[in-house]
Structures are given as structure tokens and as C-alpha cells.
Amino acid sequence: MKNQLRALRAAKDWSQGDLADALGVSRQTINAIETEKYDPSLPLAFAIARLFKQPIERIFEATARK
Amino acid sequence: MEKPNVIESYIPLSGQYSLQKDLRLNAWLGVTVAVYVGVLFLTKRHPDWSSGLRAFCLLLPLLPALLYVRAWVKLVRGMDELQRGIQLAAFLFAALGTVFVSVIIATLNAAGLDLGGLLRPGLGLGGIFFVMFPLWLVGTQLANCRYK
Numbered sequence: 711m712k713n714q715l716r717a718l719r720a721a722k723d724w725s726q727g728d729l730a731d732a733l734g735v736s737r738q739t740i741n742a743i744e745t746e747k748y749d750p751s752l753p754l755a756f757a758i759a760r761l762f763k764q765p766i767e768r769i770f771e772a773t774a775r776k
Numbered sequence: 777m778e779k780p781n782v783i784e785s786y787i788p789l790s791g792q793y794s795l796q797k798d799l800r801l802n803a804w805l806g807v808t809v810a811v812y813v814g815v816l817f818l819t820k821r822h823p824d825w826s827s828g829l830r831a832f833c834l835l836l837p838l839l840p841a842l843l844y845v846r847a848w849v850k851l852v853r854g855m856d857e858l859q860r861g862i863q864l865a866a867f868l869f870a871a872l873g874t875v876f877v878s879v880i881i882a883t884l885n886a887a888g889l890d891l892g893g894l895l896r897p898g899l900g901l902g903g904i905f906f907v908m909f910p911l912w913l914v915g916t917q918l919a920n921c922r923y924k
Contacts, residue, residue, distance in 0.1 A: 733777070734856070735858070738920075747922065748858055748923050751857050
């Protein structure tokens with residue numbers, strides 16, 4: 711799933727560790743989401759949207775199913 | 777927000793290793809082994825004990841073993857969703873790998889190829905841990921690779 715997490719994080723000048731701490735997840739999870747190797751669960755995606763005060767669909771963009 | 781558990785805190789040389797956390801997790805494993813060795817010693821020294829008492833003694837290590845399992849469950853429940861997924865994959869890899877090794881040994885035993893008695897009577901209690909633990913480590917590394 712494509713996402714804008716890296717850009718949003720950079721705009722806030724946060725490190726991956728800062729974002730991980732704010733969301734209560736590991737830094738590896740943030741890295742895996744940013745590199746699009748891991749799709750977060752709905753609760754985590756909503757937590758990210760709430761943190762950045764953005765609609766969820768502006769952060770995550772579904773790619774076509776294979 | 778509280779930091780989630782990460783398995784690297786429990787793996788020596790991983791960079792995030794914490795001896796304190798490792799000891800806290802594995803304390804019940806130590807107690808289990810100590811109780812197991814103790815009851816083996818006692819039941820061998822007292823062959824006159826009734827079978828009920830012997831069975832009770834031999835099953836006694838299950839109590840600290842259950843507390844060890846509880847410590848693992850608490851550890852995994854304190855992980856974030858990605859780490860939990862990685863550990864689920866690693867546990868599955870270790871469990872299925874152990875079954876696979878057991879089947880290989882049983883097959884070789886059945887065919888009379890027991891390497892001079894080395895493979896008899898199959899994968900014992902200690903053998904299971906010696907196979908499962910490295911497989912869990914390999915499974916964790918393999919599952920981690922997918923997300924790096």
C-alpha cells in the first residue's frame with residue numbers, strides 16, 4: 711500500500727523513533743510502513759491519521775490487488 | 777506512550793540486548809530445569825515411592841513451565857502488531873521444523889538407521905528444546921528479513 715508517512719513525518723521534522731514513540735510501536739514498524747513492506751492494521755492506520763490530523767485516505771492509497 | 781516489547785532485547789549480540797529483561801523472561805525456565813533435575817534425582821533415589829507420588833513429582837516441573845509460557849505470552853502481548861506477526865511466523869517455523877526433524881529421526885529409527893543408538897529413542901525432552909530454539913532464532917531472522 712502506498713503511503714505519505716515519510717513525507718508527513720519529515721514535514722514535522724520527526725525521526726522514525728519519535729513517530730514510533732508517539733504511536734506506541736517499534737521503529738522497525740514505522741520503517742516497514744514507510745518502505746511499503748508492511749500494511750498497518752486499521753487501528754494503527756487510524757492512529758496515524760489522527761496523529762497527523764489528516765483523513766486516512768490522504769495518507770494511505772490502496773494499490774490494485776494482484 | 778509505553779514502548780512496545782521487541783524481541784531483540786532478549787537476543788544477545790543483537791544491539792538492543794538487555795540482560796535484565798532476558799533474566800526476567802527466562803527466570804522460570806531456570807526454575808523449571810532446576811525442579812526437573814531435582815525430581816529426577818529424588819525419584820531415582822527413592823524407587824520405593826508409590827507410582828502416584830512418582831507421577832506427581834515428575835509432573836511438578838510443569839508448574840514453573842506454565843509460568844515460563846505465561847512470561848512469553850506477556851512478552852508477545854506487549855509487542856506491536858508487526859513484531860507479533862514476526863513472532864507468530866517464527867514460532868510456527870520452529871514448531872513445524874521440530875515436527876519435521878522428529879519425523880526424520882522416527883523414520884530413520886524405524887529403518888534401523890539410528891547412528892549407533894545416537895538417534896534413539898528419538899527427539900527427547902532436551903532434544904526438542906535444542907532443535908526448537910535455533911529454529912526459532914532462524915525463523916525470527918527470516919521473518920525479520922521480509923520487513924527490512
